[in-house]
Amino acid sequence: MRYFDDKPELVAAILAKYPPQGRRSSLMPLLREVQTALHYVPAEQIEEIAEIVGVTATEVRAVMSFYSTYSTVPQGKYHLQVCATLSCALAGSDELWDDLCETLGISPGEVTPDGLFSVQKVECLGSCGTAPLVQVGELGYHERLSRQDLHALLDALRRGEYPGPHSPLPVFVHSGQQEDAAGARHGAELKPLGENL
Ligand code: FES
Numbered sequence: 064m065r066y067f068d069d070k071p072e073l074v075a076a077i078l079a080k081y082p083p084q085g086r087r088s089s090l091m092p093l094l095r096e097v098q099t100a101l102h103y104v105p106a107e108q109i110e111e112i113a114e115i116v117g118v119t120a121t122e123v124r125a126v127m128s129f130y131s132t133y134s135t136v137p138q139g140k141y142h143l144q145v146c147a148t149l150s151c152a153l154a155g156s157d158e159l160w161d162d163l164c165e166t167l168g169i170s171p172g173e174v175t176p177d178g179l180f181s182v183q184k185v186e187c188l189g190s191c192g193t194a195p196l197v198q199v200g201e202l203g204y205h206e207r208l209s210r211q212d213l214h215a216l217l218d219a220l221r222r223g224e225y226p227g228p229h230s231p232l233p234v235f236v237h238s239g240q241q242e243d244a245a246g247a248r249h250g251a252e253l254k255p256l257g258e259n260l
Contacts, residue, residue, distance in 0.1 A: 066097055066108050067115065074115060090116050090126055094133055099201050102138040102181075109135075131185045139174045139181035141220050144198040147184045150191035154207075159195055160184060162210050166217065179220065190230065203228020 067074050073096070081088040093112045097104050104112075104127065106120075113120045127133040131144060145151075145160045160182075164170060167180050174181045190196050193206035197213065205216060206229045219226050 064107070065111055066100070067093075067111060078115075086116055087118060090118070090123065094123070094127065098133050102140065102142065102200075103134040103136055106135070131183060136172055137174055137181075138200075140179050140200075141202075142181050142183065142200045144183045144185045144188070146186070146188045146190075146194070146196045146198075148187035148191075150187075151194040151196055154194035156195040159197065159208060159210060159213055163197075163213060163217075166214070177221075180217075193229070199225075199228065202231075204230040206230065 074093075077089050077092045077096075078086065080092075090112065093115060094104060097108045097112070101108070109120050109123045109127075113123045116123075124135075127135070134142075143163060145156055145163065147156055147160065163182055167175050167182065169175055169180065169182060171181075171183050185198070188196050188198055188204065190204055190206060193204070195208055197205045197208055197216075199205060199216075199220075202225065205212070208216075216226070
């Protein structure tokens with residue numbers, strides 16, 4: 064099923080941000096739109112985006128391969144990325160990772176039976192001073208996480224009470240709200256959790 068056929072205004076808005084000779088630059092926001100909506104980028108949407116941008120599907124896959132943001136396999140509603148680089152490792156990210164996988168009963172590439180969670184180890188997320196760090200999908204960074212904090216976060220997500228990120232991700236384009244900071248968009252849905260988050 065094609066994704067963008069019923070979203071011509073969104074496609075036009077994304078393409079309008081770049082000059083005709085720079086149309087390839089629209090690749091990233093188009094990928095991000097699909098990734099955010101479907102929690103992965105299926106092969107059909109890779110072909111679709113390639114067609115819109117005017118490149119080959121191989122070129123789209125090549126771009127995707129540089130970014131841990133994009134996945135070609137289904138992810139959970141909340142894709143939890145644990146930074147495993149030095150500062151986070153020294154601050155206990157290995158223990159967080161083991162605890163996370165054991166608690167959820169999944170490995171990378173798998174999704175919990177309720178469809179809520181998937182996990183991934185990633186390289187430095189650029190917030191070494193607040194290690195250890197877990198990124199929750201497009202929602203933002205959860206910083207200086209203890210195992211207790213991690214469990215409180217998982218419990219909150221299971222209840223549908225996302226407590227909000229410690230730091231939001233940068234601005235991106237998403238259908239329905241052309242430009243938006245992830246934290247701001249989800250801020251209206253936030254519910255209080257605990258003082259440790
Ligand atoms: S090492 Fe984890 S954010 Fe840089």
